[in-house]
Amino acid sequence: MIVFEFKVKAKPAQYAAIDEAIRTAQFVQNKCLRYWIDNEGIDKYDLNKYCRVLAKEFSFAGELNSQARQSSAERAWSAISRFYENCRNKIKGNIGFPRFKKNCRSVEYKTSGWKLSENRKAITFSDKKGIGRLKLKGTYDLLFYSIDQIKRVRLVRRADGYYAQFAVKANIRIKTQPTGRAIGLDLGIKYFLADSTGHTEESPQFYRQSERQLNRANRKKSKKYQKGAKPQSNNYQKACCRYARKHLRVSRQRKEYCKRVAYSVIQSNDLVAYVDAPAACRRLDLNVKGLVRNRHLSKSISDAGWSTFRRWLEYFGHKYGKVTVAVPPHYTSQDCPECHHRVKKSLSQRTHSFTSFEDMVCGNCGYVEDRDIAASLNILQKGLSTVGHTGTYAWGDLPSWTVGAILSSNGESEKKVSPAF
Incomplete structure (x- = not known):
């Protein structure tokens, strides 16, 4: 479709x-x-x-x-x-x-x-x-x-x-020349994504950039609200509309960014292995709704757009005949990509290390790497071991964009404020 x-x-x-x-x-x-x-x-x-x-x-x-x-x-x-x-x-x-x-x-x-x-x-x-x-x-x-x-x-x-x-209903498949490359992606907050080649993509944080304007529009809307009035005044409806339009602009910025990055990743690789919270939420306690309860990270998690990126990644993979592999997230950030030695690390420890935080060296093999890049290497290894055994979707689920004939919202804003026209 x-x-x-x-x-x-x-x-x-x-x-x-x-x-x-x-x-x-x-x-x-x-x-x-x-x-x-x-x-x-x-x-x-x-x-x-x-x-x-x-x-x-x-x-x-x-x-x-x-x-x-x-x-x-x-x-x-x-x-x-x-x-x-x-x-x-x-x-x-x-x-x-x-x-x-x-x-x-x-x-x-x-x-x-x-x-x-x-x-x-x-x-x-x-x-x-x-x-x-x-x-x-x-x-x-x-x-x-x-x-x-x-x-x-x-x-x-x-x-x-x-x-x-x-x-x-149309055939959207497009034939492309194989690149001979495979990549693993780790989505996060510090970086929007880190791949197995060492490249990192900074998180644009569209919501945080527009937060002052959104808060100002929300205050103006609240000042025009009259308690007990049914219906509310026209000025209140106009303020609601202005506030909703600002949120819609942020959601569209996030969508276009995810779309551009996903297209670039698919065009540059033949196999893309990835793991994100939305892929695991049906079988693990690692879900977005649970993560956003953390008051220190809730804004950054909501602003990341992991689900939107995953949908576009799977869509472009299907369109251009590339393999997209969703792998389980178990211990991807804890295992050493070289020797596979496992030691749990806290979220504050951003460099792959197994001794003390000051040493930043693996106590087993001496490997040193950023935490997110090390996780992307583990994801790539899991993805390569998955292909040929359980198919291109390790969880056994179809891509989110192919389920059902009912149209999706395509990542647009779902704010509860409805305008009055």
């Missing part, structure tokens, strides 16, 4: 119709979740049938396209199936019981309820929500693909406006 995104230009009444469609999709999703909670033995097909019942019972639900209602039911079932999977795998801690949605920002159509113009520069929605014809602003050329290849259309509301996403 390839996802093309366009900015939507329309009239205020059409924006209001999109908001109504999004609210209806959220209503259907929550109703399907409640139906699953109240009835035992419900499966995916029962939820799809329940959408027809909702359309007859609630007139505003019947105004939404039938396949759009089914997409909302599929979203509910996606959360339910993930909960079942966590129960089967006996995940410790929060097993992810499905929750009711409060701030949905998108509605998704399948193959009906919409029609593209002849030049593919506009799209018309034919359900009874009154969205009508929307102009598409973007540089992608949809004329290259047939209508049958477009499997999903999604309307997304963000802080700076509305967008239309198209999921196109």
Whole structure:
């Protein structure tokens, strides 16, 4: 699947119709979740049938396209199936019981309820929500693909406006000349990544660079909040929108940076071995939500963008026919890459050493190296030993970007503040 995104230009009444469609999709999703909670033995097909019942019972639900209602039911079932999977795998801690949605920002159509113009520069929605014809602003050329290849259309509301996403089923494989190189990557906080060749990439820290502006915008928003007022004033809504736009800019900066670094790594190597916290969170206690509870490192961990980098790394690896290997993180920063002697080190000890902190020399073989680079060498060794035995994904999981046909957020901001248009 390839996802093309366009900015939507329309009239205020059409924006209001999109908001109504999004609210209806959220209503259907929550109703399907409640139906699953109240009835035992419900499966995916029962939820799809329940959408027809909702359309007859609630007139505003019947105004939404039938396949759009089914997409909302599929979203509910996606959360339910993930909960079942966590129960089967006996995940410790929060097993992810499905929750009711409060701030949905998108509605998704399948193959009906919409029609593209002849030049593919506009799209018309034919359900009874009154969205009508929307102009598409973007540089992608949809004329290259047939209508049958477009499997999903999604309307997304963000802080700076509305967008239309198209999921196109197409072959994205591109043949490239082999480089004959393999590399191991270690993601961290001191460096965004350190590879097995000794190269390090500094962390850009986009959030910390914009922190003063974000705090200022947040204070201005808080000053306009009136306790007990429903609804809040227009000035408060405008302040919320300005605050959300600043967060959206930071998330887009992080996404483009991760995208550029991942592309460079894939183009320069034939095999990339990596380990990160999101890859291990389903089977280990090493998870991002747990890591950000550390009040000294929470901002840096959230600002690193490890999950975004991993998604783009796997995507480019699939696109250009390169092997990406996710290896377990066990003792990658504790073992010596030369003699494999193991001694645990604290996070404050940044140089690979097995005697005292002042010596900085391995007590077993005399090897000296930065902690992150030594970890990347261990990751590369694990990755090379994994290929040919368990496949290119050592955890046994598919790449995160290939799971499901529902469009992903592509690393965009998920702030709880919604603008008022």
